[in-house]
Amino acid sequence: MNPLIRQHRYAFGVTLRRLFAQPFSSLANILVITLALAIPLLGAAALMSLRPVASHLAADPEMTVFMKVDATSAETDAVADRIRRDHAGEIEDLRTVRRDRALADLKANPAYAQALAVLPDNPLPDAIVVTLKGEDLAKRSEKLAAIWKTWTKVDLVQVDSAWVQRLEAILRFARAALLFLAVVVAVAVLAAVFNTVRMQALAQREEIGVARLVGATESFVRRPFLYLGAVSCAAAALAAIGLVAVVLDPLNAALADLARSYGTEFALRLPQWEWLAAFVVGVALLGALSARWSVTRNTRF
Structure with a gap:
């Protein structure tokens, strides 16, 4: 087996063992990130669902x-x-x-x-x-x-430009608000992963010191922490998608009567699977980036 693949496999195994060694802490951290990610994901679902029906409201263009x-x-x-x-x-x-x-x-x-x-x-x-x-x-x-x-x-x-400008202003505001919310959530995810990796690095202080004494490279020491950030965030992203999918059912039931009053059918739907896959990968990369930043700052001993 390729040595690099073997090292990544070992680092991934170490990450899973550390997660399962502290199940309550790991689940609490993933839950916090899940709730943070669910908010912009729900907003994105609403915005993407609104766009096709915006032109079919009572005030026709x-x-x-x-x-x-x-x-x-x-x-x-x-x-x-x-x-x-x-x-x-x-x-x-x-x-x-x-x-x-x-x-x-x-x-x-x-x-x-x-x-x-x-x-x-x-x-x-x-x-x-x-x-x-x-x-x-x-x-x-x-x-x-x-x-x-x-x-x-x-x-x-x-x-009849008044309503047109009003509608487009609302959509522009929604996009800007969603972008701002996404930035805030990204910062929250960075902070959560940074703190989690910091606590792990401090808890593994002696283990890291021994590994360095026997010749472990910096990449070997840091790799499990990068996997920790990526795996935690990927799991949180998947959980956020599942949470939003569950929440959409009661929301759509509440929206059904409102949509019928405008003479249209409207329901909130999750984005397409390609967008969701990019969402999971992007969040995982964000977690790995935050973990690298944290482990670089907190393993200098």
Whole structure:
């Protein structure tokens, strides 16, 4: 067997023995890291689940293209067909509101009926209501409005940007908050592993001293501690995934009624397995990094 593989195998075995030698301390440390990791993981699940349904809330991302008053129905239909043809990939829905229908709807409202009754002609234009889909709606809606305004017989393009900017601001805030939370959790994990490895190094002080006297290298001495940090954090990451998976069931039950009130189906789901695998590996590497830092500082004796 390759000597390097044999050394890693020995270090891994030493790590497991040390973990099982102090089961209560090991479980308590893993539990603390698990709870810390579960919070950003739950936030990531919520954010990733929200993104596909954000555009299907009650406040749909709409733009209204107002035609000139003298535009005919054929010219309005031509503009609507051009929008469908040129921007098919960006449009969720498109409908045309005829000027006569718009006037009838206003007259049905008592607040406007008396004022409209004295008008000799219909002052309202035809309108084309376009529902967008996808992401980055604010910038895209402004770009589309600038294009459509230049078309023949188009008088005005109104962008319902207030809710778009509000929605994207909420998502940006959620991403920033999640990033900040991830940084805080990373620091907490570093501190927990650093302290655990420090306690282990001090407890193994005599053993490390004897190993150095018989010729053990620094890598040989430190390797079990690196495995200790990596194994503890990997176990905590897996436990955090399991904990979040369990917590999502009651959360989804509570969210079901709220989602139905918006006319949609929404449920929180864990990210895809590739993302979760990267999460476990990243946390394990973070634990190994913290362990190396700790053992370097606390085995200089």
